[in-house]
Amino acid sequence: METTRISSVQVSFGDAAVMIHKIRTLAAELTIYTGKPMPHTHVYYECHVILDGAACIVSENEMIYLQKGELVIIPPGKRHNSCQIQNMEDDLVFAVTLENIVGEKGYYPMFLQALNRVGCVPVMLESAQINRLLQFSALMEEDGVRVYCMQKMMAYEILFSLFDSIGSFQMPAGMPDVSPKQDRQNITLDWLVNSYPSLSKIAGELGYTTRHTARLIRHRYGMNLGEMWQKKMLETAKKRMEQYPGETLNQIAVQAGFPSADSMKRAFLKWEKIKPVEYREQHS
Numbered sequence: 001m002e003t004t005r006i007s008s009v010q011v012s013f014g015d016a017a018v019m020i021h022k023i024r025t026l027a028a029e030l031t032i033y034t035g036k037p038m039p040h041t042h043v044y045y046e047c048h049v050i051l052d053g054a055a056c057i058v059s060e061n062e063m064i065y066l067q068k069g070e071l072v073i074i075p076p077g078k079r080h081n082s083c084q085i086q087n088m089e090d091d092l093v094f095a096v097t098l099e100n101i102v103g104e105k106g107y108y109p110m111f112l113q114a115l116n117r118v119g120c121v122p123v124m125l126e127s128a129q130i131n132r133l134l135q136f137s138a139l140m141e142e143d144g145v146r147v148y149c150m151q152k153m154m155a156y157e158i159l160f161s162l163f164d165s166i167g168s169f170q171m172p173a174g175m176p177d178v179s180p181k182q183d184r185q186n187i188t189l190d191w192l193v194n195s196y197p198s199l200s201k202i203a204g205e206l207g208y209t210t211r212h213t214a215r216l217i218r219h220r221y222g223m224n225l226g227e228m229w230q231k232k233m234l235e236t237a238k239k240r241m242e243q244y245p246g247e248t249l250n251q252i253a254v255q256a257g258f259p260s261a262d263s264m265k266r267a268f269l270k271w272e273k274i275k276p277v278e279y280r281e282q283h284s
Helices: 026-034 107-117 127-139 145-165 184-195 199-206 210-221 225-243 249-256 261-271 276-283
Strands: 004-013 016-025 045-049 054-059 062-067 070-074 080-083 092-100
Touching (some): 092 107, 199 210, 210 225, 249 261, 261 276
């Protein structure tokens, strides 16, 4: 008797091969039935989409609370288990693997950085994205040449949409529109400023001095690198305040990437002109 079925679709971006796996096992179904999931790890990125109800995933010592419409990605090697699941059998679970292959350089580290950065952080998806994922999931159960071609096309579309949602392909706030004729330096700079908060790291990747790199960033985005990352962390903090009213300001500061609640307070005063506690009261 077959106890495990794996359907996979692979697409390539330069030197990155991304494979999406749909795994159905008898063991998984028994786990859902008994309601007693065991702590475990994977060698792949485990992607959960909550279609209904709510969920709580314990990742090492962290509790990740999920609501309907949210996605969470558990990175490889993260010990975790699911609990307090409602309608878990209706939720969508994919495995994603990433391989470094021969091709144009730069795509593999970009995907790797993005997946690890968003690991264990809930991301709200749009209903159109969830519907497309459900269509893709159903398509992965079918066979045939036509189905194979449709799977490939949908995989590219879905991956780009998901990476856009987790902020990897999004342009920083205030950045001018991107022209189709945008040169390689600007494309590289857009990726680097969204990946690294270190000016010296970005300068090293570009092969420029830190002074020249700082001028490039200021000219292109209208602010320095520190301000850009401060605004990114501020947006994360604002979303967590709205989505997780039970978290303390210290917890929110840590989750958003601030070194302390005081530094988050200074960011709120600078960009929002109010204190974090006042923002929470206004958006509770």
